Amino acid sequence: MDKVSPEVKKRWGLALKKLRDERNLTQAALGRRLGLKGTVISNLECGVTKPSKTLLRQLDQTLETGGELERLWKSMTDDGQLPWLGRIAELEQEALSILEFQPLLIPSLLQTESYAEAVMRAVTPWESDSLIQESLRERMERARRFQSNSAPIMVVVLGAAALDNLIGNHAVMAEQIKQLYSLASEERITLQVLTCNRHPGLVGSFKVIAPSSGPEVVYADSAIRGQFLDTQAEVGQFKLRFGRLQAMAQPPDQSLVLLEEKIEGFE
Structure with a gap:
Protein backbone atom coordinates (compact mmCIF):
# COMPACT_ATOMS: atom_id res chain seq x y z
CA MET A 1 0.00 0.00 0.00
CA ASP A 2 1.26 3.48 -0.79
CA LYS A 3 -0.10 5.36 2.18
CA VAL A 4 1.11 4.19 5.56
CA SER A 5 -0.78 5.43 8.61
CA PRO A 6 1.08 7.33 11.35
CA GLU A 7 0.16 4.57 13.85
CA VAL A 8 1.96 1.96 11.74
CA GLU A 22 19.00 -3.97 23.36
CA ARG A 23 22.30 -3.71 21.48
CA ASN A 24 23.43 -0.65 23.45
CA SER A 42 15.53 9.33 15.02
CA ASN A 43 12.94 10.08 12.35
CA LEU A 44 12.34 6.37 11.79
CA GLU A 45 11.90 5.66 15.49
CA CYS A 46 9.53 8.60 15.97
CA GLY A 47 7.39 7.57 13.00
CA VAL A 48 8.23 10.68 11.00
CA THR A 49 9.52 8.72 8.01
CA LYS A 50 9.09 5.18 6.73
CA PRO A 51 11.90 2.78 5.81
CA SER A 52 12.73 1.83 2.22
CA LYS A 53 13.07 -1.84 1.26
CA THR A 54 16.84 -1.42 1.04
CA LEU A 55 17.04 0.23 4.46
CA LEU A 56 14.90 -2.50 6.01
CA ARG A 57 17.39 -5.14 4.86
CA GLN A 58 20.36 -3.02 6.00
CA LEU A 59 18.84 -2.49 9.45
CA ASP A 60 18.17 -6.21 9.89
CA GLN A 61 21.70 -7.07 8.79
CA THR A 62 23.37 -4.45 10.98
CA LEU A 63 21.30 -5.28 14.07
CA GLU A 64 21.45 -9.02 13.29
CA THR A 65 17.71 -9.49 13.79
CA GLY A 66 17.25 -12.39 11.40
CA GLY A 67 14.90 -10.30 9.25
CA GLU A 68 12.59 -9.28 12.12
CA LEU A 69 12.18 -5.64 11.12
CA GLU A 70 11.43 -6.43 7.49
CA ARG A 71 8.88 -9.11 8.46
CA LEU A 72 7.22 -6.74 10.93
CA TRP A 73 6.94 -3.95 8.37
CA LYS A 74 5.49 -6.32 5.78
CA SER A 75 2.92 -7.71 8.20
CA MET A 76 1.87 -4.21 9.22
CA THR A 77 1.46 -2.82 5.70
CA ASP A 78 0.29 -5.69 3.48
CA ASP A 79 -3.18 -5.09 1.99
CA GLY A 80 -5.84 -6.87 4.01
CA GLN A 81 -3.37 -7.52 6.83
CA LEU A 82 -3.37 -4.14 8.53
CA PRO A 83 -2.33 -3.80 12.18
CA TRP A 84 -4.85 -3.55 14.99
CA LEU A 85 -4.28 0.19 15.48
CA GLY A 86 -3.61 1.18 11.89
CA ARG A 87 -6.52 2.13 9.64
CA ILE A 88 -9.09 1.08 12.24
CA ALA A 89 -8.56 4.30 14.23
CA GLU A 90 -9.10 6.42 11.12
CA LEU A 91 -12.23 4.52 10.10
CA GLU A 92 -13.75 4.72 13.58
CA GLN A 93 -13.18 8.46 13.78
CA GLU A 94 -14.87 9.09 10.42
CA ALA A 95 -17.63 6.49 10.77
CA LEU A 96 -21.36 7.14 10.75
CA SER A 97 -22.10 3.95 12.66
CA ILE A 98 -20.34 0.97 14.27
CA LEU A 99 -21.93 -2.40 14.97
CA GLU A 100 -19.64 -4.37 17.29
CA PHE A 101 -19.72 -7.83 18.81
CA GLN A 102 -17.32 -8.74 21.60
CA PRO A 103 -17.63 -12.12 23.34
CA LEU A 104 -14.88 -11.84 25.96
CA LEU A 105 -13.73 -8.23 26.40
CA ILE A 106 -15.21 -4.75 26.67
CA PRO A 107 -14.86 -2.98 23.27
CA SER A 108 -11.70 -0.85 23.14
CA LEU A 109 -13.61 2.41 22.52
CA LEU A 110 -15.50 1.86 25.79
CA GLN A 111 -12.59 0.81 28.01
CA THR A 112 -11.30 2.65 31.07
CA GLU A 113 -7.55 3.22 31.25
CA SER A 114 -6.99 0.74 34.09
CA TYR A 115 -9.00 -1.96 32.30
CA ALA A 116 -7.22 -1.35 28.98
CA GLU A 117 -3.79 -1.57 30.62
CA ALA A 118 -4.71 -4.79 32.43
CA VAL A 119 -5.88 -6.31 29.12
CA MET A 120 -2.68 -5.32 27.31
CA ARG A 121 -0.43 -6.71 30.04
CA ALA A 122 -2.39 -9.98 30.07
CA VAL A 123 -2.48 -10.43 26.29
CA THR A 124 1.14 -9.40 25.54
CA PRO A 125 3.16 -9.94 28.75
CA TRP A 126 6.41 -9.99 26.74
CA GLU A 127 6.01 -6.42 25.47
CA SER A 128 8.22 -3.71 26.96
CA ASP A 129 6.63 -1.23 29.33
CA SER A 130 7.33 1.63 26.91
CA LEU A 131 5.50 -0.12 24.06
CA ILE A 132 2.53 -0.94 26.30
CA GLN A 133 2.33 2.66 27.49
CA GLU A 134 2.44 3.94 23.90
CA SER A 135 -0.32 1.53 22.86
CA LEU A 136 -2.33 2.51 25.93
CA ARG A 137 -2.00 6.19 25.11
CA GLU A 138 -3.25 5.61 21.57
CA ARG A 139 -6.20 3.53 22.78
CA MET A 140 -7.24 6.09 25.37
CA GLU A 141 -7.08 8.88 22.80
CA ARG A 142 -9.46 6.90 20.59
CA ALA A 143 -11.76 6.13 23.53
CA ARG A 144 -11.90 9.73 24.79
CA ARG A 145 -12.56 11.03 21.30
CA PHE A 146 -15.47 8.61 20.87
CA GLN A 147 -16.97 9.10 24.33
CA SER A 148 -16.88 12.91 24.14
CA ASN A 149 -18.70 13.11 20.78
CA SER A 150 -22.21 12.23 19.66
CA ALA A 151 -21.02 10.35 16.59
CA PRO A 152 -20.58 7.70 15.39
CA ILE A 153 -23.68 5.78 16.45
CA MET A 154 -22.52 2.58 18.16
CA VAL A 155 -24.51 -0.60 18.77
CA VAL A 156 -22.81 -3.26 20.87
CA VAL A 157 -23.66 -6.89 21.54
CA LEU A 158 -21.54 -8.04 24.47
CA GLY A 159 -21.01 -11.61 25.56
CA ALA A 160 -21.87 -12.16 29.23
CA ALA A 161 -18.37 -13.56 29.75
CA ALA A 162 -16.95 -10.05 29.19
CA LEU A 163 -18.74 -8.97 32.37
CA ASP A 164 -17.61 -12.01 34.36
CA ASN A 165 -13.94 -12.20 33.34
CA LEU A 166 -11.88 -10.70 36.15
CA ILE A 177 -18.80 -1.71 34.20
CA LYS A 178 -19.90 1.60 35.77
CA GLN A 179 -18.54 3.42 32.73
CA LEU A 180 -20.29 0.97 30.43
CA TYR A 181 -23.53 1.52 32.36
CA SER A 182 -23.15 5.30 32.10
CA LEU A 183 -22.59 5.21 28.33
CA ALA A 184 -25.56 2.89 27.80
CA SER A 185 -27.98 4.63 30.20
CA GLU A 186 -27.18 8.03 28.63
CA GLU A 187 -27.77 6.43 25.21
CA ARG A 188 -24.31 7.22 23.89
CA ILE A 189 -24.32 3.56 22.88
CA THR A 190 -26.97 0.90 22.49
CA LEU A 191 -25.89 -2.14 24.51
CA GLN A 192 -27.28 -5.66 24.57
CA VAL A 193 -25.83 -8.50 26.63
CA LEU A 194 -25.78 -11.99 25.11
CA THR A 195 -26.31 -14.64 27.78
CA CYS A 196 -26.64 -17.81 25.65
CA ASN A 197 -23.68 -20.03 24.71
CA ARG A 198 -24.63 -21.15 21.18
CA HIS A 199 -24.81 -18.26 18.75
CA PRO A 200 -23.43 -16.96 15.39
CA GLY A 201 -20.73 -14.98 17.22
CA LEU A 202 -18.69 -18.08 17.94
CA VAL A 203 -16.54 -17.05 14.96
CA GLY A 214 -17.52 4.73 0.71
CA PRO A 215 -18.87 1.22 1.32
CA GLU A 216 -19.22 -0.51 4.68
CA VAL A 217 -16.31 -2.63 5.89
CA VAL A 218 -15.91 -5.41 8.43
CA TYR A 219 -13.01 -5.55 10.84
CA ALA A 220 -12.54 -9.05 12.23
CA ASP A 221 -10.07 -9.84 14.99
CA SER A 222 -7.75 -12.83 15.06
CA ALA A 223 -5.02 -14.10 17.35
CA ILE A 224 -2.36 -12.50 15.14
CA ARG A 225 -3.87 -9.33 13.69
CA GLY A 226 -7.09 -7.78 12.57
CA GLN A 227 -8.33 -8.17 9.00
CA PHE A 228 -10.54 -5.95 6.86
CA LEU A 229 -13.28 -7.45 4.67
CA ASP A 230 -14.99 -5.19 2.18
CA THR A 231 -16.77 -7.26 -0.47
CA PHE A 242 -24.92 -9.23 13.92
CA GLY A 243 -28.70 -9.02 13.42
CA ARG A 244 -29.07 -12.58 14.67
CA LEU A 245 -26.92 -11.80 17.71
CA GLN A 246 -29.13 -8.79 18.51
CA ALA A 247 -32.25 -10.94 18.27
CA LEU A 258 -27.56 -7.06 34.34
CA LEU A 259 -24.87 -4.37 34.49
CA GLU A 260 -26.24 -3.11 37.81
CA GLU A 261 -26.03 -6.64 39.22
CA LYS A 262 -22.44 -7.04 38.03
CA ILE A 263 -21.42 -3.71 39.58
CA GLU A 264 -22.82 -4.83 42.94
CA GLY A 265 -20.96 -8.12 42.63
CA PHE A 266 -17.59 -6.44 42.05
CA GLU A 267 -17.96 -3.77 44.74
Missing part, protein backbone atom coordinates in the same frame (compact mmCIF):
# COMPACT_ATOMS: atom_id res chain seq x y z
CA LYS A 9 5.12 4.05 11.43
CA LYS A 10 5.16 4.83 15.15
CA ARG A 11 4.68 1.22 16.22
CA TRP A 12 7.34 -0.03 13.82
CA GLY A 13 9.65 2.77 15.02
CA LEU A 14 9.18 1.63 18.62
CA ALA A 15 10.23 -1.88 17.59
CA LEU A 16 13.37 -0.45 15.92
CA LYS A 17 14.20 1.55 19.06
CA LYS A 18 13.77 -1.53 21.26
CA LEU A 19 16.16 -3.58 19.10
CA ARG A 20 18.70 -0.74 19.01
CA ASP A 21 18.54 -0.25 22.79
CA LEU A 25 23.68 1.48 20.33
CA THR A 26 22.90 5.19 20.15
CA GLN A 27 21.02 6.58 17.18
CA ALA A 28 24.25 8.18 15.98
CA ALA A 29 26.20 4.92 16.33
CA LEU A 30 23.63 2.95 14.36
CA GLY A 31 23.54 5.69 11.75
CA ARG A 32 27.33 5.54 11.32
CA ARG A 33 27.21 1.79 10.73
CA LEU A 34 24.68 2.40 7.97
CA GLY A 35 26.44 5.45 6.56
CA LEU A 36 23.56 7.68 7.64
CA LYS A 37 23.05 10.58 10.02
CA GLY A 38 21.64 9.88 13.46
CA THR A 39 18.64 12.07 12.61
CA VAL A 40 17.57 9.51 10.01
CA ILE A 41 17.33 6.87 12.74
CA ILE A 167 -9.56 -8.31 34.33
CA GLY A 168 -7.12 -6.66 36.75
CA ASN A 169 -9.05 -6.80 40.03
CA HIS A 170 -12.53 -6.15 41.44
CA ALA A 171 -11.98 -2.37 41.56
CA VAL A 172 -10.92 -2.30 37.89
CA MET A 173 -13.99 -4.31 36.86
CA ALA A 174 -16.38 -2.20 38.94
CA GLU A 175 -15.02 1.01 37.40
CA GLN A 176 -15.23 -0.45 33.90
CA GLY A 204 -15.03 -14.36 17.22
CA SER A 205 -15.23 -10.61 17.71
CA PHE A 206 -15.94 -8.27 14.79
CA LYS A 207 -17.29 -4.85 13.93
CA VAL A 208 -19.17 -3.51 10.92
CA ILE A 209 -18.17 0.08 10.17
CA ALA A 210 -20.18 2.42 7.97
CA PRO A 211 -17.80 5.22 6.86
CA SER A 212 -18.99 8.74 6.12
CA SER A 213 -18.06 8.01 2.50
CA GLN A 232 -20.54 -6.90 -0.55
CA ALA A 233 -21.02 -10.61 0.18
CA GLU A 234 -18.67 -10.60 3.19
CA VAL A 235 -20.13 -7.44 4.72
CA GLY A 236 -23.66 -8.73 4.15
CA GLN A 237 -22.85 -11.99 5.91
CA PHE A 238 -21.51 -10.23 8.98
CA LYS A 239 -24.48 -7.85 9.10
CA LEU A 240 -26.80 -10.85 9.09
CA ARG A 241 -24.70 -12.40 11.85
CA MET A 248 -30.76 -13.51 20.68
CA ALA A 249 -29.38 -10.97 23.18
CA GLN A 250 -31.17 -9.34 26.12
CA PRO A 251 -32.95 -6.07 25.24
CA PRO A 252 -31.22 -2.82 26.23
CA ASP A 253 -33.29 -2.20 29.38
CA GLN A 254 -32.71 -5.71 30.70
CA SER A 255 -29.03 -5.44 29.81
CA LEU A 256 -28.78 -2.37 32.09
CA VAL A 257 -30.25 -4.43 34.93
